[in-house]
Amino acid sequence: MPDDPDFSAATREVWDVIVVGGGNAGICAALEAVERGAKVLVLEAAPEPWRGGNSRHTRNIRLAHEGPVGPLEGSYGEEEFFSDLLAVTKGKTDEKLARLVIRRSAACLAWMSAQGAAFQPSLTGTLSLSRTNAFFLGGGKALLNAYYNRARDLGVAVLYETPVRHVAIERGRFRAVEIEREGRRAAIAGRAVVLAAGGFEADLDELERGWGPAARNFLVRGTPYNRGEVLHDLLAQGARAVGDPTQCHCVAVDGRAPKFDGGIVTRIDCVPFGIVVNRAGERFYDEGEDIWPKRYAIWGRLVALQPDQIAYAIVDAQARELFMPSIYPPIRAATIEELARKLDLPVERLADTVARFNAACRPGRFHPTERDGLSTEGLEPPKSNWARPLRVPPFEAYPLRPGVTFTYLGLAVDERARVLGPEGPFEGVFAAGEIMAGSILGEGYLAGFGMTIGTVFGRIAGAEAAGARS
Amino acid sequence: MHGPELDRLVAEARRQLEICNACRYCEGYCAVFPAMTLHRAFSDGTLVQLANLCHGCRACYHACQYAPPHAFAVNLPRALAELRVASWESLAPPAGLGRFVQRRAGATVLALLSALAGMFWALASLRPPSGTGFYAHLSHGAMVAIFLPAFLLPLALLARALRDFWRLVGGGRVRLRHLRVALAEAASLVHLSGGGQGGCQFEKGDRPSQARRFAHQLVFWGFVACFASTTSATIMHYALDWPAPYDFWTPPKLLGVPGGVLMVVGGIVLASLARRADPELGSPAHRGGEAAFRVLLVSVPASGLLLWAAADTVLQAPLLALHLATVLAFFLLAPYSKMAHAPFRFAALVRAAQEREAAGTPRGAVRASS
Numbered sequence: 041m042p043d044d045p046d047f048s049a050a051t052r053e054v055w056d057v058i059v060v061g062g063g064n065a066g067i068c069a070a071l072e073a074v075e076r077g078a079k080v081l082v083l084e085a086a087p088e089p090w091r092g093g094n095s096r097h098t099r100n101i102r103l104a105h106e107g108p109v110g111p112l113e114g115s116y117g118e119e120e121f122f123s124d125l126l127a128v129t130k131g132k133t134d135e136k137l138a139r140l141v142i143r144r145s146a147a148c149l150a151w152m153s154a155q156g157a158a159f160q161p162s163l164t165g166t167l168s169l170s171r172t173n174a175f176f177l178g179g180g181k182a183l184l185n186a187y188y189n190r191a192r193d194l195g196v197a198v199l200y201e202t203p204v205r206h207v208a209i210e211r212g213r214f215r216a217v218e219i220e221r222e223g224r225r226a227a228i229a230g231r232a233v234v235l236a237a238g239g240f241e242a243d244l245d246e247l248e249r250g251w252g253p254a255a256r257n258f259l260v261r262g263t264p265y266n267r268g269e270v271l272h273d274l275l276a277q278g279a280r281a282v283g284d285p286t287q288c289h290c291v292a293v294d295g296r297a298p299k300f301d302g303g304i305v306t307r308i309d310c311v312p313f314g315i316v317v318n319r320a321g322e323r324f325y326d327e328g329e330d331i332w333p334k335r336y337a338i339w340g341r342l343v344a345l346q347p348d349q350i351a352y353a354i355v356d357a358q359a360r361e362l363f364m365p366s367i368y369p370p371i372r373a374a375t376i377e378e379l380a381r382k383l384d385l386p387v388e389r390l391a392d393t394v395a396r397f398n399a400a401c402r403p404g405r406f407h408p409t410e411r412d413g414l415s416t417e418g419l420e421p422p423k424s425n426w427a428r429p430l431r432v433p434p435f436e437a438y439p440l441r442p443g444v445t446f447t448y449l450g451l452a453v454d455e456r457a458r459v460l461g462p463e464g465p466f467e468g469v470f471a472a473g474e475i476m477a478g479s480i481l482g483e484g485y486l487a488g489f490g491m492t493i494g495t496v497f498g499r500i501a502g503a504e505a506a507g508a509r510s
Numbered sequence: 511m512h513g514p515e516l517d518r519l520v521a522e523a524r525r526q527l528e529i530c531n532a533c534r535y536c537e538g539y540c541a542v543f544p545a546m547t548l549h550r551a552f553s554d555g556t557l558v559q560l561a562n563l564c565h566g567c568r569a570c571y572h573a574c575q576y577a578p579p580h581a582f583a584v585n586l587p588r589a590l591a592e593l594r595v596a597s598w599e600s601l602a603p604p605a606g607l608g609r610f611v612q613r614r615a616g617a618t619v620l621a622l623l624s625a626l627a628g629m630f631w632a633l634a635s636l637r638p639p640s641g642t643g644f645y646a647h648l649s650h651g652a653m654v655a656i657f658l659p660a661f662l663l664p665l666a667l668l669a670r671a672l673r674d675f676w677r678l679v680g681g682g683r684v685r686l687r688h689l690r691v692a693l694a695e696a697a698s699l700v701h702l703s704g705g706g707q708g709g710c711q712f713e714k715g716d717r718p719s720q721a722r723r724f725a726h727q728l729v730f731w732g733f734v735a736c737f738a739s740t741t742s743a744t745i746m747h748y749a750l751d752w753p754a755p756y757d758f759w760t761p762p763k764l765l766g767v768p769g770g771v772l773m774v775v776g777g778i779v780l781a782s783l784a785r786r787a788d789p790e791l792g793s794p795a796h797r798g799g800e801a802a803f804r805v806l807l808v809s810v811p812a813s814g815l816l817l818w819a820a821a822d823t824v825l826q827a828p829l830l831a832l833h834l835a836t837v838l839a840f841f842l843l844a845p846y847s848k849m850a851h852a853p854f855r856f857a858a859l860v861r862a863a864q865e866r867e868a869a870g871t872p873r874g875a876v877r878a879s880s
């Protein structure tokens with residue numbers, strides 16, 4: 041489409057604000073900038089049906105609030121929010137930026153609603169998340185649709201299938217972006233740029249640098265378009281990095297999930313009610329350490345450390361009704377031996393593992409929804425809760441693989457979202473969303489906080505970029 | 511309820527709903543998702559129930575991160591629409607008739623033309639020796655002889671179909687409170703409001719719009735007014751010994767004329783919305799049948815209004831034949847046309863109210879983290 045009129049016009053224009061990446065952070069920046077009268081162009085690598093990056097897979101946003109408001113119950117103050125963040129990051133957070141995000145998050149609900157976002161009334165059964173998190177009606181893709189409609193109404197230009205390959209910065213000042221379209225390169229000039237192209241979780245080569253060949257077996261839960269190109273391009277130009285370059289947030293997903301974009305539905309929930317074995321037919325970690333929502337995020341890493349990055353969760357018929365089924369059918373057998381053959385695991389070893397586990401289980405009260413203390417005795421590793429022998433056929437297995445959610449490496453920014461270079465901030469270069477989240481979320485994950493960072497910093501970056509044009 | 515096509519539609523709805531049940535992002539849009547979360551596995555009956563709960567607002571399609579081109583190819587409005595109409599086809603006896611009318615626009619045209627021929631014949635050969643107004647063309651007795659069975663027969667067939675539906679979906683004993691809930695939901699068309707986002711996402715891509723809910727309300731309340739008009743005329747005829755024609759300031763006209771206008775306007779808007787809507791998000795196989803139904807739906811009140819306007823002119827006799835023919839076709843086709851959606855939807859709403867009550871909680875458990 042090099043002769044696409046929109047595209048040729050875009051290359052002739054000098055834009056006030058160019059936004060790289062049309063996920064939550066990018067589109068929030070575009071909306072904020074256009075509302076300030078800027079001429080805004082969004083460049084999105086993906087084709088239109090795939091726009092919205094990982095944001096299209098999200099479900100909620102964490103927001104501070106002083107009292108019940110909209111879908112949020114109770115109150116969630118800055119101090120409590122910050123201490124929740126400290127707990128998951130183990131202190132790996134820039135307090136100034138973190139508090140900025142938390143404080144500004146209180147204004148997000150009204151702003152989002154004004155842009156057309158719709159929320160779901162608080163639900164029962166969300167584990168008190170309705171106090172801290174607002175759920176998008178229809179999820180992140182619906183939110184992004186509303187934002188894109190609003191952006192179009194306000195005159196934001198969007199080019200799809202237009203990945204940015206290089207950000208031209210001359211003498212510390214933004215000049216243009218170099219894009220690729222239908223195999224051809226072109227430059228688009230602008231006065232300011234907002235970098236919102238996500239992390240590099242879809243770049244398996246890059247993940248391999250941190251994880252070794254094991255990374256080849258990872259599944260990517262979100263978009264295949266977040267390849268970290270813009271991030272690495274900026275780092276190569278002297279931008280300051282934050283976050284551990286080797287680390288990623290990884291959960292256990294069904295091994296049969298697609299390589300990319302499996303999203304939320306490929307999760308496996310049965311681990312606490314059975315055992316998990318590796319390729320050798322051996323258990324390797326306490327399956328009953330804590331309730332699943334508190335533990336599922338560590339299992340990605342645990343599986344990643346096993347041979348061939350695969351493991352199998354095995355339950356018996358007693359457990360079947362206790363967890364949400366996978367969208368893939370379980371592998372089922374009448375005996376453990378038959379199951380081992382179906383899974384291509386060493387038959388005697390698996391039978392022995394199950395027999396030893398069963399022998400280590402003790403009688404007691406089993407309670408599926410709380411830590412029941414029903415633990416194994418004399419078994420290594422132990423299973424500390426919900427330890428019931430596997431004995432009622434049919435036995436069912438689900439393969440587990442590590443599923444990457446996001447990466448931690450990012451660009452350092454200041455509280456005006458300016459990207460920091462070797463000698464202070466670059467001029468006219470701003471960043472928002474996952475591409476800079478490593479400053480604030482250096483480790484772990486706090487449900488709904490990715491969207492908070494993207495919304496708050498997207499808005500800051502958009503406003504600053506619009507201001508930078510004069 | 512079986513057959514290769516039905517089995518395929520049931521299997522496809524099941525495949526998609528299993529994905530939805532693991533996701534549940536759409537929980538706030540309509541009654542389908544809260545009902546879905548009450549199940550861990552979906553029986554054929556549950557799938558038919560969920561299909562009939564769906565109002566085809568398409569919000570869940572536009573929200574879905576797994577919609578095509580994603581390999582999961584989730585297109586729930588379509589899967590449920592295809593299963594829904596197929597369920598009516600198989601539940602309304604005789605087998606095959608529903609299939610013909612729901613899928614072929616020509617079937618409705620054929621029915622209308624036959625009814626028209628029949629009415630012209632009746633007008634020509636049953637012309638009474640005396641009478642005023644319409645009754646100058648066809649006696650009251652002849653009208654009753656034609657329309658009473660034409661009204662009662664489809665009702666009886668629909669009642670039978672509903673009984674089979676109720677068995678299939680595992681419905682329990684209906685209480686007044688279930689009917690109250692269902693009636694309130696049906697009268698307000700709350701499930702076309704998109705869970706508070708400002709309507710369906712039907713005719714303007716992913717932009718919400720109230721047009722469909724509004725137009726459907728016009729048709730619905732217009733229909734109710736026309737029905738009340740006919741009822742009042744019946745009462746006046748038999749109980750008050752006050753036969754037609756009625757002048758404007760009488761209940762039959764005061765209800766019938768505005769009711770007819772509402773139906774015509776609402777029906778035309780619904781038809782134009784359907785033309786603009788993406789056929790891939792509905793059941794393409796039933797598109798022709800649905801379009802023909804909308805024409806029929808509009809032609810009943812439109813011909814009635816014309817007849818009223820043409821009273822005492824030479825056009826009265828042919829317009830009377832036309833109007834009576836549209837009414838006849840409309841009623842006789844009711845169990846086999848899109849009209850079937852009304853009783854089945856209502857039954858599904860009643861069933862959903864029962865299920866919610868039995869579950870104790872309004873909604874099922876939700877996955878909390880991401």
Ligand SMILES: Cc1cc2nc3c(=O)[nH]c(=O)nc-3n(C[C@H](O)[C@H](O)[C@H](O)COP(=O)(O)OP(=O)(O)OC[C@H]3O[C@@H](n4cnc5c(N)ncnc54)[C@H](O)[C@@H]3O)c2cc1C
Pocket residue numbers: 060061062063064065066083084085086091092093094095096097098099100101102202203204205236237238239261262263265266267268269270303304444445446472473474475487488489490491492494880
């Ligand atoms: C399955 C899943 C569920 C999640 N659920 C939640 C949740 O409920 N709540 C929450 O807060 N967080 C959640 N997260 C994390 C959340 O997705 C991210 O924190 C957030 O989406 C980041 O937003 P972003 O705009 O920075 O990036 P993205 O939304 O990923 O957007 C980046 C965009 O940049 C584009 N792009 C990439 N490279 C280029 C290039 N070179 N040129 C042009 N465009 C480019 C991409 O195509 C993409 O559209 C979830 C993540 C996953 C994977």
Ligand code: SF4
Pocket residue numbers: 178179529530531533534535536537570571573574575576577584586
């Ligand atoms: S339609 Fe899509 S987004 Fe909605 S619940 Fe189903 S799978 Fe989830």
Ligand code: SF4
Pocket residue numbers: 536539540541542543563564565566567568569570571586587590701
């Ligand atoms: S199309 Fe509308 S009514 Fe039907 S399931 Fe989806 S959201 Fe519900």
